[in-house]
Amino acid sequence: MPGTCVVGLQWGDEAKGKIVDLLGDQFDYVVRYNGGANAGHTVVANGKTFKLSLLPTGVIRPNVFSVIGNGVVVYPPRFLEEVDQLAKGGVDVSGSLVMSDHAHVIFPYHMEEERLLENGGEGKIGTTGRGIGPCYQDKVGRRFGIRVGELLRPDHLRERLRFVVPYKNRLMQAFASGEIETLKIFEPWALADEYLRYAERIKPFVKDTSKLLLDALAAGKRLVFEAAQGSLLDVDHGTYPYVTSSSSLPSGIWSGSGVPAKFLTRIIGVVKAYTTRVGQGPFPTELNDGPEGTGERIRRVGREYGTVTGRPRRVGWFDAVAVRYTAALSGADVITVMLLDVLSGLPELKICTAYDLNGDRRTHFPSDAYQLERCKPVYETLPGWKEDITTKRKLAELPTAARRYIDRISELVGLKVSVVSVGPDREQTILV
């Protein structure tokens, strides 16, 4: 098994970190290939809880090498903060964490650009505000993108910022229109000094990570790729334009880490037993049934609040049309069903099996947001269960209705379920 990918098949926050954790000692390297500090995960090591956004969840495992690939966008203060947070908690990653010299750097003007665009009202995407989109825009636009490797060359960095920053200031003035008084103006020299200070500390972590990974594969090492965000947020195949700016599907691995697809031998698709989404965009199975309704109950029990922004997540029924689409696109071999315990106590459960689009029944997911907005879910209703299932460790111990629910998801998605999670702890897991 040289390469495993753990990928979320919904709109993110599927508890992928728990699956990486369950893989235990089945890998030697953990790799992030997309996104940045827009992801959020809570990990526990040495009895301490760490809140990470940029580093992979596998970073806390002993004897595992962690890689931030070239497809990631890095905000250096956040990187250092997470490294320091781990060190304070007794987890020293100085010899086991590397970052690609080709990864792009997020600057404060990226966040400011995003703030102005998101506050502008029209065209709001509901982003995390971490500068992700503007940084990727600069990457593909080529003229203003700055890579991690460039931070290590002081004169070059000053020269780059002397060129980029005035342009950014003008751009932001144009975006700001009514907001001139709150507009931040950036000074190239001050920014260069600040980032050169980060560079001093970052330097030992910076490597040619694609070579490092190919060498590791040649040496027979096993890799796990942690996809950030969910497949429905993939910039190409997600619900565009309400997506993130990177390739969150396993297709992003080749470009985002330099590891060719032929090394990917196992793809684990992770789903929640229901659906959540943060930010704007269509969500056919969303439950908008008020403060006493099922949606609010699931949100409360599942603690469905964004790890990065604290925003309440939008909550809805399991959408088998969407997951069948992402399972196929990601090439998933199996699915793992997370947070099943959150549904305990609901009298009945719904699964969306098709959409109604202007009277036509559709079973294929229209990834175009404008079409999806007009889709009405067609539901199948299944009985719920009353029992607390958080102590169950075997499929056979689950109530019949819970087993039926899992079986139906498996049938509709067309993949076997390999893990059912019934609580946040490692032990609260059913291996099927």
Ligand code: IMP
């Ligand atoms: P951005 O990635 O900050 O540009 O945000 C784009 C969209 O992706 C917004 O709807 C965010 O809420 C969503 N998003 C980004 N990262 C995550 C994540 O890790 N989990 C869930 N949603 C995310």
